[in-house]
Amino acid sequence: MGSLTTIGFDADDTLWQNEQFFRITQDRFEALLADHAEPDHISDRLLEAEKRNLGRYGFGIKGFTLSMIETAIEITNDRVPASVIRQILEAGREMLEHPVETLPHVRETLERLTGRYRILLVTKGDLFDQERKLAASGLGEFFDAVEIVSDKTQATYERVFARHGDGAERAMMVGNSLKSDVVPAIAAGGWGVFVPHELTWVLEHVEPPRDDPRFREIPHLGELEKVIVATEEA
Numbered sequence: 001m002g003s004l005t006t007i008g009f010d011a012d013d014t015l016w017q018n019e020q021f022f023r024i025t026q027d028r029f030e031a032l033l034a035d036h037a038e039p040d041h042i043s044d045r046l047l048e049a050e051k052r053n054l055g056r057y058g059f060g061i062k063g064f065t066l067s068m069i070e071t072a073i074e075i076t077n078d079r080v081p082a083s084v085i086r087q088i089l090e091a092g093r094e095m096l097e098h099p100v101e102t103l104p105h106v107r108e109t110l111e112r113l114t115g116r117y118r119i120l121l122v123t124k125g126d127l128f129d130q131e132r133k134l135a136a137s138g139l140g141e142f143f144d145a146v147e148i149v150s151d152k153t154q155a156t157y158e159r160v161f162a163r164h165g166d167g168a169e170r171a172m173m174v175g176n177s178l179k180s181d182v183v184p185a186i187a188a189g190g191w192g193v194f195v196p197h198e199l200t201w202v203l204e205h206v207e208p209p210r211d212d213p214r215f216r217e218i219p220h221l222g223e224l225e226k227v228i229v230a231t232e233e234a
Helices: 019-032 039-057 061-075 082-096 106-113 127-137 154-164 178-187 221-233
Strands: 006-009 118-124 145-149 171-175 191-194 215-217
Touching: 006 154, 019 039, 019 061, 019 082, 039 061, 061 082, 106 221, 118 154, 127 145, 145 154, 154 171, 154 178, 171 178, 171 221, 178 191, 191 221
Parallel strands: 006 118, 006 171, 118 145, 171 191, 191 215
Antiparallel strands: none
16 A cells, blocks of 8 residues: 555645635625525525536635625625625625635644655635635745645546655545545545534535545644554554
8 A cells, every 4th residue: 555655735724714704704795685685595595606606616705706796686686786796896805815814733734744745735716816825824835736726526636646646545635624625535545634624615514434444533733643643553
């Protein structure tokens, strides 16, 4: 099987905060449409729009903003005021400009692993926004390669770990999303380490593969090195 040589990290809500800004903006959006529908109805319609639009706009703030505009038009039966559209656009711009808040244990963990393994950043979403956040985080120096992809699938990890490492069987993927970071990485032949975040988008929820021998779960990134050592010794 070979020893572990490559470790991939997710970005949003693994290295830095992300989902909380979507939740804040969604609350603001629901308040804008409070005269037209109840919050739960607005939330459900917005989620439906996001699902429909993933194939068109992909993941990220820009797609979220367009889905909010589409939902506002639908809920108001094409009568949404231009002032509301303007405020939605402003909210999207504020999200794109928000300072990056690095999560606990991130920097010290990357510092300890650098030089011992090939360290990759594997993230999905809008190219410009992900590049901005990486630059603002000050973590770029730790990564041997950065892959910003449209989605994360088994084929994605097979390709990424073959390109930048020694194949998925000698690689580990670390992230807060079971659906995007853990399950497909294990399917590709690697290890998947789940680091739960208190806020995770509903479309990223799947059951954890607890019976799989390559599945690991830790409460925070400060525990990652212990998992790596145990994996190497197994």
